[in-house]
Amino acid sequence: MFETETEFYxxxxxxxxxxxxxxxxxxxxxxxxxxxRVTEDLMAEGGYDSASINEIVKRANTSTGAFYARxxxxxxxxxxLHEQFLADAKNSIEESFGPARLADDTLRSLxxxxxxxxxxLYRTHGGLLKAVFYHTRINPSDPFVARSxxxxxxxxxxxxxxxxxxxxxxxxxxxxxxxxxxxxxLVSTLRETVVFGSPGLLPRPVSNRGLVRxxxxxxxxxxxxxxx
Numbered sequence: 001m002f003e004t005e006t007e008f009y010x011x012x013x014x015x016x017x018x019x020x021x022x023x024x025x026x027x028x029x030x031x032x033x034x035x036x037r038v039t040e041d042l043m044a045e046g047g048y049d050s051a052s053i054n055e056i057v058k059r060a061n062t063s064t065g066a067f068y069a070r071x072x073x074x075x076x077x078x079x080x081l082h083e084q085f086l087a088d089a090k091n092s093i094e095e096s097f098g099p100a101r102l103a104d105d106t107l108r109s110l111x112x113x114x115x116x117x118x119x120x121l122y123r124t125h126g127g128l129l130k131a132v133f134y135h136t137r138i139n140p141s142d143p144f145v146a147r148s149x150x151x152x153x154x155x156x157x158x159x160x161x162x163x164x165x166x167x168x169x170x171x172x173x174x175x176x177x178x179x180x181x182x183x184x185x186l187v188s189t190l191r192e193t194v195v196f197g198s199p200g201l202l203p204r205p206v207s208n209r210g211l212v213r214x215x216x217x218x219x220x221x222x223x224x225x226x227x228x
Contacts, residue, residue, distance in 0.1 A: 019080035021070050032070055034060040036081055044127025048078070048135060079144060082132055085125055086151055092117070093155075097162045107169035107224060112216045114159065118186060119212060122194040129195050159183050163223070171225040182219045189215050 023029050038059040042051035053074055057067050071077045096117055102110065122129065136145045160179045164170070172178035193211060206214070220226065 019071070019076045019083065023070065028066075031060065031062050031066055034062065035067065035070070035077070036084060039077060039081055040125060040128050042127075043131045047127075048131040051131075078131070078135070081128060082144075082148070085128055086155070089121060089155065090158075092121070093158060093162075102162070102165050105166065107166040108216065108220045110163065110166055111219050111223075112212060114162065115186060115190075115212050115215045115219070118190055119194065119208060122190050123208075126195045129191070133191075133195070156180075156183050156187070159186075170223045172223055175223075178223055182223055185219060185222075186215065189218075 020032070023032055035056060039051050039056055042055060042059070051074070053064065053067060056077075057064050067077075071080065096113070105113070132148065135142070136148060139145065160176075160183055163179045163182065164175065167175055170178065190211075193206070
């Protein structure tokens with residue numbers, strides 16, 4: 001795990017250029033954005049294998065040559081797309097949960113905002129996240145797996161830091177351990193219900209509002225040791 005948040009961000013910024021040759025012209029940047037977008041769409045429709053290079057360039061209204069001008073292969077695109085997602089997640093966390101935005105939060109309102117924020121990320125990028133999950137299970141020796149775990153731990157640590165900003169309201173006798181467990185509950189719940197839509201876990205579908213309400217309630221009661 002990274003020793004400091006700065007170490008993580010320095011490493012992360014350096015990695016972003018490894019998989020994609022970054023365009024300098026606006027038209028090329030637009031093409032790259034379309035490639036990212038349609039690749040996620042294809043993964044959402046049929047998983048990693050359904051996102052072939054031919055189908056990607058067709059839907060992105062570009063050429064095979066333009067694709068290879070940016071990426072060595074599909075695997076490089078997958079890595080770049082995942083790292084772009086992590087960069088966007090990092091930026092959105094900084095924007096939504098910076099010190100100035102935390103000042104007026106109660107523990108419950110902070111948890112609700114975190115749940116809502118994570119739900120939106122998972123709804124938007126569910127296809128990619130499902131592909132990442134399966135890739136790490138099928139290819140456990142791939143260097144991508146170790147990198148992904150390291151980055152995920154850093155992001156989870158950051159979410160934990162945000163929750164601990166309301167540490168005075170956390171009445172669990174082991175607050176740091178409790179916060180780590182709460183983050184695990186948050187990620188696992190939304191992954192299973194939103195990304196995988198696991199059948200049989202819930203008796204009937206739950207709306208976004210209901211999912212936020214119930215997940216917030218579970219985590220708040222656990223951290224605050226509240227009965228109601």
